[in-house]
Amino acid sequence: MPINYYVILAMSLFSIGVVGVLTRRNAIIIFMCIELMLNAVNLLLVAFSKMHYANLAGGSATANVGTEAQLFVFFIMVVAAAEVSVGLAIIVMMYRNIHSVDVNFLNRLKH
Amino acid sequence: MNLILISAIWGIVMMFSGLFVKDKSQAKNIAIGGALLLLIVNLLDVKGISIFHSDFGGMLSYDLFGYIFLTLVSVSLLVYFLLSGKEIQQVGNHPFEYFALIFFIMSGIGLVSFFNNLLILFLGIEIISIPLYILTGSDKRNLKSNEAALKYFLMGSFSTGIMLLGIAFLYGAAGSFQLAQFQYAGDKEGLFLILGMVFVLISLAFKVSAAPFHFWTPDVYDGAPTVFTSFMATIVKVAFFVAYVNLFLNAFEGSKLKWQLAVAVVTALTLFIGNITAVYQQSVKRMLAYSSIAQAGFMLLAVFTINDMARQGLLLYTVAYCFATIGIFAVLSKMKDFTFDGFNGLASKEPLLAAVLTVFLLSLAGIPLTAGFFAKYFMLAAAVKAGTYLWLVIFAVLMAAVSVYYYFRVITAMYFKEGEGQVIETTASFRYVLLFAAVVIVLLGVFPNQLLLDWLNLG
Numbered sequence: 001m002p003i004n005y006y007v008i009l010a011m012s013l014f015s016i017g018v019v020g021v022l023t024r025r026n027a028i029i030i031f032m033c034i035e036l037m038l039n040a041v042n043l044l045l046v047a048f049s050k051m052h053y054a055n056l057a058g059g060s061a062t063a064n065v066g067t068e069a070q071l072f073v074f075f076i077m078v079v080a081a082a083e084v085s086v087g088l089a090i091i092v093m094m095y096r097n098i099h100s101v102d103v104n105f106l107n108r109l110k111h
Numbered sequence: 112m113n114l115i116l117i118s119a120i121w122g123i124v125m126m127f128s129g130l131f132v133k134d135k136s137q138a139k140n141i142a143i144g145g146a147l148l149l150l151i152v153n154l155l156d157v158k159g160i161s162i163f164h165s166d167f168g169g170m171l172s173y174d175l176f177g178y179i180f181l182t183l184v185s186v187s188l189l190v191y192f193l194l195s196g197k198e199i200q201q202v203g204n205h206p207f208e209y210f211a212l213i214f215f216i217m218s219g220i221g222l223v224s225f226f227n228n229l230l231i232l233f234l235g236i237e238i239i240s241i242p243l244y245i246l247t248g249s250d251k252r253n254l255k256s257n258e259a260a261l262k263y264f265l266m267g268s269f270s271t272g273i274m275l276l277g278i279a280f281l282y283g284a285a286g287s288f289q290l291a292q293f294q295y296a297g298d299k300e301g302l303f304l305i306l307g308m309v310f311v312l313i314s315l316a317f318k319v320s321a322a323p324f325h326f327w328t329p330d331v332y333d334g335a336p337t338v339f340t341s342f343m344a345t346i347v348k349v350a351f352f353v354a355y356v357n358l359f360l361n362a363f364e365g366s367k368l369k370w371q372l373a374v375a376v377v378t379a380l381t382l383f384i385g386n387i388t389a390v391y392q393q394s395v396k397r398m399l400a401y402s403s404i405a406q407a408g409f410m411l412l413a414v415f416t417i418n419d420m421a422r423q424g425l426l427l428y429t430v431a432y433c434f435a436t437i438g439i440f441a442v443l444s445k446m447k448d449f450t451f452d453g454f455n456g457l458a459s460k461e462p463l464l465a466a467v468l469t470v471f472l473l474s475l476a477g478i479p480l481t482a483g484f485f486a487k488y489f490m491l492a493a494a495v496k497a498g499t500y501l502w503l504v505i506f507a508v509l510m511a512a513v514s515v516y517y518y519f520r521v522i523t524a525m526y527f528k529e530g531e532g533q534v535i536e537t538t539a540s541f542r543y544v545l546l547f548a549a550v551v552i553v554l555l556g557v558f559p560n561q562l563l564l565d566w567l568n569l570g
């Protein structure tokens with residue numbers, strides 16, 4: 001299957017994420033959209049990894065071509081988990097103070 | 112390598128001290144010890160003595176520029192702890208953890224100044240960003256701090272997503288994450304490379320608060336506890352710039368013609384928006400937030416030109432900008448009133464403090480005989496040397512002239528306006544450190560080559 005399909009799929013997922021971040025007002029939904037963006041990137045990386053493997057595996061001793069992108073995906077997942085723990089803590093902290101997770105409440109800093 | 116290891120270890124030491132040391136006011140002293148240790152081990156590294164040395168299969172590449180930058184950052188960190196350590200302890204109930212997070216950030220700064228692989232760039236930027244989200248929201252009962260933390264977190268992880276998309280496209284173009292691979296990938300997979308470059312450029316512009324991606328900066332800097340704003344606006348910002356310059360120098364120098372116009376437009380916009388909006392601010396803290404955007408515009412000139420002169424200018428900028436801004440914020444965090452009127456009549460009550468603040472503000476404005484002048488001079492000279500886009504240089508000089516207005520507003524408030532002046536309680540050591548920072552700025556303004564830049568040429 002040509003790489004274009006994967007690129008289009010990943011870009012659509014990414015765009016859904018971006019649109020969600022820009023239009024939704026619930027902090028948790030915004031956060032889910034950001035996760036969607038990260039996972040779209042994971043998909044793209046895995047697809048590129050396979051593409052480079054298919055392009056180069058015909059030669060000799062190139063069996064490990066493309067593995068580094070798959071490793072990168074693991075790092076993204078780990079970092080995303082760290083971000084989730086911090087982000088949810090921040091959202092909970094805000095909920096305790098204003099009893100809402102609506103980002104429209106966040107306008108006290110605008111003068 | 113020393114600094115990366117020791118700062119991570121010292122962060123853990125700080126966390127355990129929080130468990131075992133009962134006296135909370137000791138946190139500051141342990142942190143100052145750690146900052147001193149970081150400075151020493153980094154100087155040892157410059158001399159070639161390291162505890163553990165590995166380049167992890169070419170993922171890190173060590174150069175003298177990075178070492179000198181980290182030395183300057185360690186000195187700034189020491190000055191920051193000495194000046195603001197007490198305020199950091201008073202932010203909340205967990206003083207040891209705040210210092211621990213700052214040490215973890217230092218480890219990330221070590222990574223971004225030596226990276227040679229996009230994976231390390233990504234990890235370094237995340238190691239810097241995630242603790243910063245926590246520090247921004249550390250004043251838990253304060254709604255402004257909560258709001259700033261959430262805004263910073265959403266903006267930060269959004270830009271991380273964009274950066275990852277860029278990295279994925281770059282990988283698609285070159286088939287590797289090593290920076291050197293992108294120098295030659297120009298003609299193979301043109302579209303992927305350009306898309307990747309655009310996304311990485313945008314996300315790093317978010318991180319260094321360059322216009323038009325600066326909108327979160329004033330709110331976040333205003334809402335965060337003042338001591339942490341000081342850290343974010345200085346050390347962290349300069350570290351992001353080093354990452355930016357390293358990336359463009361090592362990966363994209365070959366395709367300079369493709370991105371130079373985009374960076375020039377971003378630079379001009381940043382200079383314009385930062386300086387013009389700073390003029391209208393009533394609060395000094397918010398003015399400093401916009402001034403940090405304006406200074407980011409000048410630092411972007413180093414990204415734009417990426418030659419040796421610009422890198423030297425970036426080092427000078429590190430000292431001039433970090434010392435001056437940390438000093439001003441340290442005084443500001445001891446004041447109750449953050450407006451310009453709060454500074455009225457300060458000179459008659461606290462002559463030394465007012466004089467030192469004047470040196471800092473003059474340096475930020477780029478007046479000769481201060482380090483800030485040479486920092487700006489090197490940036491502009493590098494841009495002239497690059498040859499193209501002379502309009503950008505002229506525009507930058509004009510904007511520097513605008514910046515004089517809002518920096519001098521503070522000076523005129525201190526010297527020429529009547530007012531009660533606020534009570535600022537300072538200790539003798541606070542004054543000495545502040546004086547030391549001012550002396551360094553003046554000395555660097557008189558002998559920039561002898562003190563700093565010759566070191567770079569020796570290596």
